[in-house]
Amino acid sequence: MSHTPEFIQVRTEGRVGIVTIHRPKQLNALNDQLIDELVATLQAFDADDNIGCTIVTGNEKAFAAGADIGAMASYTFADVYKTEYITRNWDAIRGIRKPIIAAVSGFALGGGCELAMLCDFIIAADNAKFGQPEIKLGIIPGAGGTQRLPRAVGKAKAMDMVLTGRMMNAEEAERAGLVSRVVPLDKLMDEALGAALTICNYSLPSVMAAKETVNRAFEGGLSDGVMFERRLFHALFATADQKEGMAAFVEKRAPNFQHL
Numbered sequence: 001m002s003h004t005p006e007f008i009q010v011r012t013e014g015r016v017g018i019v020t021i022h023r024p025k026q027l028n029a030l031n032d033q034l035i036d037e038l039v040a041t042l043q044a045f046d047a048d049d050n051i052g053c054t055i056v057t058g059n060e061k062a063f064a065a066g067a068d069i070g071a072m073a074s075y076t077f078a079d080v081y082k083t084e085y086i087t088r089n090w091d092a093i094r095g096i097r098k099p100i101i102a103a104v105s106g107f108a109l110g111g112g113c114e115l116a117m118l119c120d121f122i123i124a125a126d127n128a129k130f131g132q133p134e135i136k137l138g139i140i141p142g143a144g145g146t147q148r149l150p151r152a153v154g155k156a157k158a159m160d161m162v163l164t165g166r167m168m169n170a171e172e173a174e175r176a177g178l179v180s181r182v183v184p185l186d187k188l189m190d191e192a193l194g195a196a197l198t199i200c201n202y203s204l205p206s207v208m209a210a211k212e213t214v215n216r217a218f219e220g221g222l223s224d225g226v227m228f229e230r231r232l233f234h235a236l237f238a239t240a241d242q243k244e245g246m247a248a249f250v251e252k253r254a255p256n257f258q259h260l
């Protein structure tokens with residue numbers, strides 16, 4: 001990014017990039033500038049050979065309480081349609097090839113829940129609350145919520161949440177498969193960093209292939225997905241890291257991956 005972002009904070013820890021959404025007074029409500037800053041940072045990390053995985057997080061009270069309702073309130077159809085409001089570069093996040101972990105505490109509502117679901121997996125603090133409350137505002141989820149939520153939690157719970165606007169707590173979210181782990185609030189970043197550092201220590205080509213292949217399962221049909229997996233599985237035998245990983249196992253030592 002050419003200038004200092006206003007609504008996010010960016011740091012690195014080893015090979016992990018960490019993006020913290022930072023609009024605390026508005027419970028991290030999302031606007032176009034914030035999404036622009038987030039996407040530019042994720043793309044910069046994706047292009048950076050020194051980064052292997054990224055964490056997106058918020059603060060204790062909110063990951064993000066949705067799109068900025070005050071800003072949206074007076075928009076017309078023409079305004080949101082012409083500018084691709086909020087979603088104009090949202091899909092760019094799908095194009096990020098290195099893993100992104102959402103570390104969620106507090107509210108992840110509306111666009112905030114959609115952003116968390118756009119990440120590769122969600123680690124939640126025990127105070128996390130997920131919801132798609134757009135129905136209460138006379139709209140529906142607009143950034144993937146009606147599609148990703150049913151894929152994550154099944155139709156019954158997704159319909160319940162989208163139609164009633166109720167929130168799901170961390171325990172229910174883990175039970176339903178929306179989040180991969182729930183930890184005490186004060187352990188959230190340690191847990192997310194631990195997962196990210198583990199991923200960073202693996203061979204980057206295999207990590208990227210794993211992400212791409214699991215996404216095929218999420219987005220496509222079984223036979224295409226199995227074929228895609230087989231092709232990438234075979235392709236990884238062309239990497240130096242496959243030779244190193246298997247040699248290390250045979251020689252009973254830790255592998256030294258070069259990400260090649």
Ligand code: DAK
Pocket residue numbers: 025026027029065066067068069070080084085086087107109110111112133134137141142143
């Ligand atoms: N936008 C703007 N400000 C927000 C906000 C939001 N989404 N959420 C909270 N705030 C602000 C509050 O107005 C309040 O500001 P002040 O009054 O202090 O100035 C401050 O944050 C603290 O909030 P509360 O006082 O309400 O805090 P509570 O703990 O009492 O309640 C709450 C927390 C999260 C339950 C409540 O704030 C709440 O219900 N917030 C709204 C949640 C919501 O409805 N989120 C969904 C927004 S709709 C699109 C794609 C996607 C979207 C839109 C378009 N396109 C493709 C076009 C996404 C839409 C949405 O996300």
